Amino acid sequence: METIPYLINYKWECSNLKKMPIELALKRLSNLFNYKENQIISVSGLIELGKIYKLSSADLEHIISLQKTEPDLFRLSKIISKMDKLSMIKDIKNVKTLLHKSLDAIYNEKYGR
Numbered sequence: 001m002e003t004i005p006y007l008i009n010y011k012w013e014c015s016n017l018k019k020m021p022i023e024l025a026l027k028r029l030s031n032l033f034n035y036k037e038n039q040i041i042s043v044s045g046l047i048e049l050g051k052i053y054k055l056s057s058a059d060l061e062h063i064i065s066l067q068k069t070e071p072d073l074f075r076l077s078k079i080i081s082k083m084d085k086l087s088m089i090k091d092i093k094n095v096k097t098l099l100h101k102s103l104d105a106i107y108n109e110k111y112g113r
Contacts, residue, residue, distance in 0.1 A: 010045035014052045026079055033082045050086030057094035064098045
């Protein structure tokens, strides 16, 4: 017998995301993006979530500054990229600038440029 996957309610998820600190919300979003691949949340649910849940570069600035290694920064960049596809970030150009500056700082520290 085939099992029917449980679908996550995006409205409930959005209300939870708004209550969470940004660090936890980003982890939860990362899980939701993985759930999409497993068809636990629908693409339309993620699109609706993107219409409701928004972050700005100011919200993400502290999180980006905490990333001290390349793998951590790349992991965060993947999440931000998926968020951008769903229009969850208000000012993506500023976020990209922050990511580039952070990566430059990591490279300067690592390679001493």
